[in-house]
Structure formats: structure tokens, C-alpha cells
Amino acid sequence: MVDIFVSGKKKVTSKVEPSFAAAQVNSAKGASQKGFNLKKPVEQKPGLGAKYVTVEERLKGERSKHQALSAFCILPRGVKFETQEVKEKIILLLRQHWFTQVGWLLTALAMVFLPAALRVVPVIDFLPANFQFMAIVIWYLIVIAFVYEKFISWYFHVFIVTDERVIDIDFYNLLYKEVSEAKIDNIEDVTYTQGGVARAVFDFGDVAMQTAGEKREFTIESVPQPNRVVKILNELKLEEEHEKIMGRAR
Amino acid sequence: MTPFDKFIEFITRQGMIELEAVILGKAAVILLLLLYLAFSLVVVRQVNLMNKTINGLMEKRLLVAAKALVGLAMVVLILGLIVL
Numbered sequence: 001m002v003d004i005f006v007s008g009k010k011k012v013t014s015k016v017e018p019s020f021a022a023a024q025v026n027s028a029k030g031a032s033q034k035g036f037n038l039k040k041p042v043e044q045k046p047g048l049g050a051k052y053v054t055v056e057e058r059l060k061g062e063r064s065k066h067q068a069l070s071a072f073c074i075l076p077r078g079v080k081f082e083t084q085e086v087k088e089k090i091i092l093l094l095r096q097h098w099f100t101q102v103g104w105l106l107t108a109l110a111m112v113f114l115p116a117a118l119r120v121v122p123v124i125d126f127l128p129a130n131f132q133f134m135a136i137v138i139w140y141l142i143v144i145a146f147v148y149e150k151f152i153s154w155y156f157h158v159f160i161v162t163d164e165r166v167i168d169i170d171f172y173n174l175l176y177k178e179v180s181e182a183k184i185d186n187i188e189d190v191t192y193t194q195g196g197v198a199r200a201v202f203d204f205g206d207v208a209m210q211t212a213g214e215k216r217e218f219t220i221e222s223v224p225q226p227n228r229v230v231k232i233l234n235e236l237k238l239e240e241e242h243e244k245i246m247g248r249a250r
Numbered sequence: 251m252t253p254f255d256k257f258i259e260f261i262t263r264q265g266m267i268e269l270e271a272v273i274l275g276k277a278a279v280i281l282l283l284l285l286y287l288a289f290s291l292v293v294v295r296q297v298n299l300m301n302k303t304i305n306g307l308m309e310k311r312l313l314v315a316a317k318a319l320v321g322l323a324m325v326v327l328i329l330g331l332i333v334l
Binding site: 067068069076077078079080081082093126127128130131133134137138141144145148149152155156158160169171174175177179 | 252254255272275279282283286289290292293296297299300302303304305306307308312315316319322323326329330333334
């Protein structure tokens with residue numbers, strides 16, 4: 001943070017430096033009246049004046065290759081959302097870790113093999129043959145609908161981090177969605193929790209953000225690599241602060 | 251006879267419902283398939299809405315799958331009318 005301030009100020013003082021020699025020729029009184037700093041200039045520190053590398057530029061080398069079904073996507077290609085601005089860039093696209101979907105996957109698998117179990121336990125034998133056939137067909141229709149609904153609920157339940165804000169898109173079911181957003185510079189505090197064997201082994205957890213906006217708290221649940229998410233959010237916060245400072249310097 | 255068979259015999263003999271149980275069953279299955287068809291149409295609409303909210307690399311595939319579900323529902327509805 002200190003370096004950013006010094007960097008910002010150095011650009012201003014660098015414009016003053018050519019006049020420093022002129023100030024030395026003039027009388028001290030006159031020079032002090034003009035406001036020139038006659039003290040020894042600030043010592044150069046390594047990195048000062050260097051080009052500021054944005055988070056997007058830094059993450060370009062870590063861009064994910066397979067992105068369609070990824071739960072942790074850096075700089076995703078071909079992804080847009082409803083309220084995205086023209087110059088706004090998506091830094092992170094997050095979904096719930098695949099491990100959280102194991103429950104319904106196993107349920108679906110059991111549902112697929114259930115009709116085979118009917119041969120052992122005759123439940124619908126009292127029905128005529130054509131009704132039994134239709135019962136099995138309807139059962140598989142229900143299985144397909146169940147799997148599809150669960151999949152799109154997972155796929156569209158995303159958390160997007162752009163260079164300007166964070167957006168939480170929640171599709172709780174087919175008929176209910178909630179979209180919340182907060183500006184990066186409104187984020188006050190970011191924490192993550194990772195508890196339990198599964199979360200420790202597969203490296204996923206919850207990331208909670210305290211904001212100064214209307215919605216006080218954002219929680220991204222069961223997201224992969226939560227420590228990395230927190231790191232990127234903190235870097236984006238610093239970038240926002242840097243942009244504000246550079247804006248003021250101009 | 252199973253308890254369900256006894257129940258069906260009771261309601262048909264007592265005249266509470268004059269229709270045969272088979273016709274009743276057929277109507278129930280067709281109604282169920284019609285509801286499923288309506289559900290699949292809702293799924294297509296919701297997938298379209300979801301794709302407008304956020305679209306990625308799977309947009310077209312998900313829409314194709316939703317429309318295939320509608321087609322499947324219609325095929326099964328026709329199958330039910332024929333088989334039953």
C-alpha cells in the first residue's frame with residue numbers, strides 16, 4: 001500500500017525535479033515562496049515507477065483450459081452475464097465443487113437400476129402388462145427430469161468475480177432465481193472456512209464477504225480453492241484502491 | 251387379492267365410480283403424461299431465461315437437451331395413447 005502511494009507521488013514529483021536546479025539558483029527565500037522542496041529527494045526504492053500489473057494480466061498465464069463444466073474458472077472465455085458492462089471483464093467464474101453433487105448423482109444411479117430390482121420384489125405385478133410397461137417408461141421420464149433439473153441447478157448457480165464487482169446468481173429451482181451484486185470497493189472483509197474431511201481432502205470451502213452495500217453478506221458455498229478466491233478478491237480490492245489513487249493523480 | 255385390488259373392487263361394485271378401473275387408470279396415466287409435457291415446456295422456458303442471465307459454453311447444448319425432453323414427452327404421450 002505504501003509503495004502505491006509513493007509511486008503515485010513520485011510521478012508528481014518527477015515533474016517537479018527539472019525545476020529543482022532552477023530553485024537552487026534562485027534565492028532560498030524565493031524558492032521557498034514558490035514551494036519547491038529543497039530537501040534531499042526521496043530515495044529510490046526498487047519497484048517504484050514500475051508499470052502496475054493488473055490482476056487480469058497476472059492471471060492470464062493461469063487461465064483454465066477446460067472451462068465448460070469447471071467449478072473454478074480463471075478468465076473464462078465465451079461467458080457473459082445479463083448485467084455485464086461493455087468493458088467489464090470476468091476474472092473468476094465459480095460453482096459448487098463437484099463433490100457436493102455426489103448425493104443426487106448416487107440417487108439418480110439408484111433410480112436407474114430400481115426397475116431391475118422389481119424383478120426380485122414384485123410391486124407392480126398386479127397391473128396388466130401394458131400398464132407395467134408404461135409405469136417403467138414414466139419412471140425413467142421422472143429420472144431424466146430429476147437429473148436434468150439437478151444439473152442445470154448446479155450449472156447456473158454461479159458466483160462471478162469481475163474487475164469491478166461480485167455477482168451471485170442463485171437458481172434455487174426452476175422457478176426461483178436470486179441475483180445479488182456488490183462492488184469490489186464495497187467489500188470490507190473476506191474470510192473463508194474449510195472444515196471437515198471431504199472439504200480438506202478435495203480443497204473446497206465457503207467464502208464469506210462483508211460488504212457496505214444493501215446486502216451485507218455474500219457467501220459462496222462449497223467453492224474450490226477458497227484460499228485462492230480470497231487472495232484474488234484482496235488483489236482486486238487493492239487494484240480498485242490503486243485505480244482511485246491514479247484517478248486522483250490525473 | 252392385494253389391498254389395492256380389494257379397494258378397486260369395492261369402489262366399482264358399490265357404484266361410487268361407475269367407470270371401470272382400467273379406464274380410470276388410463277386417464278390417470280394420460281393426465282400424468284400431459285403434466286409432464288407441461289413441465290418440459292416450463293423447463294425450456296426456464297433454460298432460455300437462465301441462458302439470458304448467464305450464458306457460457308454449454309448454452310446451446312442445454313437448450314437442445316431441453317427441447318429433446320419436450321420431444322420425448324410428446325412421444326411418450328402418444329405411446330401411452332396407443333399402448334394403453
